[in-house]
Amino acid sequence: MLHDLITITPRHENAARLIFDKVLDIRGVEAPAKMIVTISGEVGSGKSTVSVVLGRLLKKQNIRTKIIDLDDYYKIAPRERRQWRMEKGLESIGYDEYNWDKLNQNLTDFKRNRKSQMPCVDLISGNVEELHTEFKNIDMLIINGLYSLKVEDADLKVMIEQTYDETRDAQIYSQKESLDSYRLKVLQREHEVVQSLKSKADFYIDFDNSLYHL
Amino acid sequence: MLEDVLLITEKHQKAAAQIVDLILANKKEKMIVAISGESGSGKSELAHEVAKLLNKKHDIVAKTLHTDNFYNTLPKKRRAWREKEGIENVVGYTEYLWDEIKQVIKDFKKGRKSFMPCVDLITEQVDILGTNFKKVDMLVLDGLYAIKAKKVDLRFYINLTYQETKSKHVKDTRGKEVMDEGRWATLEQEHKVVTSLKPRADYLITADFDVVVNPEKMERR
Numbered sequence: 001m002l003h004d005l006i007t008i009t010p011r012h013e014n015a016a017r018l019i020f021d022k023v024l025d026i027r028g029v030e031a032p033a034k035m036i037v038t039i040s041g042e043v044g045s046g047k048s049t050v051s052v053v054l055g056r057l058l059k060k061q062n063i064r065t066k067i068i069d070l071d072d073y074y075k076i077a078p079r080e081r082r083q084w085r086m087e088k089g090l091e092s093i094g095y096d097e098y099n100w101d102k103l104n105q106n107l108t109d110f111k112r113n114r115k116s117q118m119p120c121v122d123l124i125s126g127n128v129e130e131l132h133t134e135f136k137n138i139d140m141l142i143i144n145g146l147y148s149l150k151v152e153d154a155d156l157k158v159m160i161e162q163t164y165d166e167t168r169d170a171q172i173y174s175q176k177e178s179l180d181s182y183r184l185k186v187l188q189r190e191h192e193v194v195q196s197l198k199s200k201a202d203f204y205i206d207f208d209n210s211l212y213h214l
Numbered sequence: 215m216l217e218d219v220l221l222i223t224e225k226h227q228k229a230a231a232q233i234v235d236l237i238l239a240n241k242k243e244k245m246i247v248a249i250s251g252e253s254g255s256g257k258s259e260l261a262h263e264v265a266k267l268l269n270k271k272h273d274i275v276a277k278t279l280h281t282d283n284f285y286n287t288l289p290k291k292r293r294a295w296r297e298k299e300g301i302e303n304v305v306g307y308t309e310y311l312w313d314e315i316k317q318v319i320k321d322f323k324k325g326r327k328s329f330m331p332c333v334d335l336i337t338e339q340v341d342i343l344g345t346n347f348k349k350v351d352m353l354v355l356d357g358l359y360a361i362k363a364k365k366v367d368l369r370f371y372i373n374l375t376y377q378e379t380k381s382k383h384v385k386d387t388r389g390k391e392v393m394d395e396g397r398w399a400t401l402e403q404e405h406k407v408v409t410s411l412k413p414r415a416d417y418l419i420t421a422d423f424d425v426v427v428n429p430e431k432m433e434r435r
Contacts, residue, residue, distance in 0.1 A: 002332075002343075003262060003278065006219060052217050055336040066337050067217060120343065124265045125277045127349055131216075131332065132342040 001069040002122040002129070006049040015046070016053035018211040019158055022203065023058070023140075032155055034111050036141045038148035040201070041160030042194055043187060050160065051144040058140060066138045068106070070145020072119045072128075073098045079126045082182075090185060094193040095147040107153055110135040146190060149200040159201035215258070215280045216334040216341065222259045225423035230263035232425040233370060236417065237264075237352075238272065244323050246365055248355040250415070251372030252408050253401055254379040260372070260419070261356035268352060277350045279318065281357030283331045284311045289338045297396055305403040307359040307411075319365050322347045358404060361414050371415035371428065376401045378421065 023037060039054075041047045051067050058065040074097055076084045085093055102119065109116035113136045120131035149157055203211050237247060247264070251257045261278045268276040286309055287295045296304055314330070321328030325348045332343040355361075361369040376383065383393055383401065412418075413432035417425050 002216065003265075005222065005262075008219065052219065052336070055217060059336055059338075064337055066334065122277060122345075124262065124269055125275050125350060126269065127275070127277070127346070129346075130344040132329075132344070133334075133337075134339060134341075137339070138337060 001048070001072055002120060003124045004048055004069070006052060008049055008053055012046050012049045012053050015050045015160065015205050016057060018205060019050070019054050019156075019203075020057045022156060022158075022211065023054075023063075024061075026156060027063075030155075033139075034113075034141075035139065035156075036107065036110075036143065036151065036154045037156045037158070038151050038154040039142060039144040039158050039160065040146065040148040040194065040197070042162045042191055043146065045160045045162040047144040047160060051142045055142060063139050064137055065140040065142060066110075066133065066135070068103075068118070068141055068143045069121075070098060070103070070143060070148050072121050073100075073103050073145075074121075075099050077126070077128050078121060078123075085186065086182070090189045093186060093189045095150050095197075098147065100150070103151070107141070107151070110138065110141055146194055147197060149197040157200060157202045158205060159198060159203070160205045215283060216332060217336045218258065220259050220262055222263060226256060226259045226263050229419050229423040229425055230260055230267055233260070233264050233417075234267045234272070236425065237268070237368060240368060242367060244325070244351070244353075245367050246319065246322070246353045246355065246363075247368045247370070248360040248363060248366045249370045249372070250356075250358060250361040250408060250411060251374060251419070252376045252379070252405055253358070254376060254382040255372040255374040256423075257356040257358075257360075257372060260370075261354045265354045268354075274351045275349055276352040276354055277345065277347075278354045278356060279330070281310060281315060281355055281360045281363070283333050283340070284315050284357075285309050286311050288340060289333055289335075293396065296400065301396070301399045301403050305400055306407040307362050310359060312363075315363055319353070319363065322350065322353050323365070325350075358408055359411065362411055368417070369415045370417050370419060370425070371412050372419040373412075374419075374421055376405055 027035065039047050039051055048069065055065045055067050074081065076097065106116050106118050115132065115134050118131045118133060120129045122129055143151055149159065205211055249257050249261050258280065265276040265278045268274040285292060318328050318330050327344065327346045329342050329344050332341045334341055355363060355366065361371060413430050415428045416431060418428045419425055
């Protein structure tokens with residue numbers, strides 16, 4: 001994702017710190033050579049921000065971390081998505097909108113220390129570009145996205161909890177998409193799909209920034 | 215630049231609106247705009263806002279190109295290299311891979327696919343970004359030495375020195391580089407080089423983020 005705007009608050013820093021401690025725990029016991037962490041949560045829950053803060057913490061520990069944003073993997077480009085969804089109906093909204101084959105190919109390249117070509121959305125121009133990355137020296141992947149709990153291969157799956165109302169409030173402040181009655185319906189649908197995946201998470205982060213098992 | 219954190223404030227939005235008015239007044243096909251300024255002056259924030267306004271309000275597909283992706287050394291190795299070679303000897307616009315910048319500009323003008331370096335600030339690796347310029351109407355360059363690029367139609371210079379934005383460097387809120395003697399010496403050298411480019415600018419952005427005609431502008435043939 002190019003040109004995503006994030007604002008780091010103490011709340012994000014606390015959340016990232018909790019995940020960071022968990023990552024170090026896992027590395028201490030299992031020491032996986034190539035580790036995958038997923039961070040999921042609803043729109044506006046702060047996944048991208050927490051991912052960047054976590055990435056910075058890991059970097060300080062010399063754990064080389066690449067962040068992948070699942071929203072780069074939409075099959076339909078940002079500019080055409082609204083129209084496409086209106087034609088296909090609300091039921092079409094969900095994880096089938098993502099190109100999972102492409103993601104899995106990138107994850108395999110990561111595991112096998114290879115070069116990889118990933119999609120990359122420029123949020124300003126709205127164009128989908130391609131990003132070529134060398135995974136040879138990368139120790140860890142952070143995958144953030146609405147449905148990142150669907151990534152079976154992950155060593156740690158975290159979900160940032162937030163209710164639909166809070167998501168809607170967050171969206172009002174986010175400049176990513178304009179809010180209207182159709183957008184609210186989309187948010188409602190995404191909320192339902194995210195909630196249906198909830199049981200896949202290893203840990204949850206709540207609003208007071210504590211980490212817990214469900 | 216991947217995983218960069220920008221701090222966009224009202225002053226950036228104000229200046230961006232003025233810049234966009236100037237762009238529209240001088241608009242041409244496949245136009246290129248460049249914004250330069252010292253480290254911490256707000257170039258990336260400004261470029262972001264300008265491109266966003268063009269896309270969202272004026273239906274112009276604008277792409278930002280951050281020229282600081284084009285250094286001839288890898289982020290991790292840059293500091294040691296500069297110190298070995300002598301900061302005063304090497305820090306400056308000769309550190310850019312100008313041929314690569316030229317190539318991207320050419321690809322943009324021809325509306326074809328282009329490959330360019332893209333620094334990931336977390337991995338500190340240089341990824342390669344493939345962009346198809348067919349669907350891009352305008353290029354907004356930003357970076358220390360961006361206004362030195364050829365074929366630029368409008369040049370802007372943020373008239374703020376690193377001394378004036380000192381708190382940003384000391385606080386290091388963007389977590390980019392740790393401050394010490396070597397880093398200050400680098401900023402001082404960058405200051406000298408960037409200041410020398412100022413006469414190329416068509417417009418200056420003042421400390422209050424107003425856009426004014428550059429009184430020092432040197433007419434070039």
